[in-house]
């Protein structure tokens with residue numbers, strides 16, 4: 001398999017770089033570089049800039065307003081935007097719901113919701129997980145009972161990322177208790193401003209309320225908000241997860257993290273010389289860099305096969321495990337590199353423009369919060385333990 005980029009792909013990379021030079025606001029890339037918090041407005045600003053260029057929905061076909069990129073082009077875009085410290089594209093509407101509506105939604109749903117996703121009229125969040133339904137997603141208990149031309153929804157979702165910003169949530173709900181658990185699930189679009197919806201923040205290890213609990217108490221949802229057929233939601237849910245897991249390797253993020261680690265290790269001192277020259281620390285960096293290079297090559301193989309029309313198999317589980325472990329290792333080394341500066345945590349310093357400066361150099365202030373926040377990587381999107389079982393069954397045939 002030839003993994004080198006074609007002339008066309010190289011030209012595309014150059015075009016993405018030019019675009020980022022011209023259009024990525026310095027205010028946003030500075031925040032990314034320093035690991036400062038992004039606000040809802042920051043994400044919306046970046047989405048609008050990409051949308052104007054027609055690059056917001058790289059994975060959508062052109063007929064729906066997307067860029068229609070293949071997997072290699074999406075990979076190049078991802079590499080360049082992460083290297084430039086651009087905000088990530090919030091995935092819920094664009095990478096998750098959009099493809100589901102395009103494949104299973106009615107024409108009315110497509111015409112109404114898809115342009116709204118592109119224009120940023122709605123902020124979507126993902127209502128899959130529940131307190132008793134995470135890895136075992138098919139055991140969702142939130143119910144939706146038909147009452148005339150409405151469903152009445154009762155129950156609870158949890159770990160809802162950025163639900164505090166959202167006005168819409170796509171939910172897996174139980175519409176039947178007959179048969180196998182997977183057979184009684186439906187896919188419903190719920191307006192979070194409707195009476196009976198309560199959002200409660202969950203504060204994570206880094207002190208950030210990034211995720212939420214969402215409660216539904218007799219929420220009336222119009223039947224036209226059902227996607228596809230009643231009780232067929234499991235099929236749509238699985239289709240969505242295949243989109244959630246694209247770019248799962250996070251090569252761009254790992255590259256950016258590694259570059260940051262090396263920069264810090266050049267600035268920090270150990271025994272009177274730069275930390276990067278300490279043989280023990282240099283060996284640790286080399287080890288993680290070798291793992292990253294090997295994983296990036298596997299990722300290119302998968303991306304290249306996907307561009308040729310092949311569906312990724314258990315390789316995406318391998319990439320999930322390796323990609324997240326590598327990013328967590330880079331976080332751990334970055335925390336080690338800043339030494340005692342990893343201890344004081346001034347939460348306000350992570351807000352751009354705050355009067356509270358960090359204790360220690362500015363490059364150190366996000367080391368601990370990132371280390372703590374990225375514990376999530378090996379849990380969400382299918383936990384690493386579950387991925388290992390998939391690998392054991394599909395590749396090792398155990």
Ligand SMILES: Cc1cc2nc3c(=O)[nH]c(=O)nc-3n(C[C@H](O)[C@H](O)[C@H](O)COP(=O)(O)OP(=O)(O)OC[C@H]3O[C@@H](n4cnc5c(N)ncnc54)[C@H](O)[C@@H]3O)c2cc1C
Pocket residue numbers: 125126127128129130131132133134135136158159160161162211376379380381382383384385386389
């Ligand atoms: C930061 C963060 C953001 C999230 N955002 C969202 C979101 O926006 N929307 C949403 O719907 N969900 C979201 N999730 C939920 C996420 O998908 C679940 O946390 C994940 O599916 C794991 O489920 P659980 O937390 O219930 O853990 P459990 O499934 O209870 O697992 C607990 C432990 O047991 C292990 N385990 C479970 N089953 C098996 C098995 N069969 N074999 C081996 N080990 C197993 C797991 O690996 C884990 O270590 C988010 C989670 C986090 C941490």
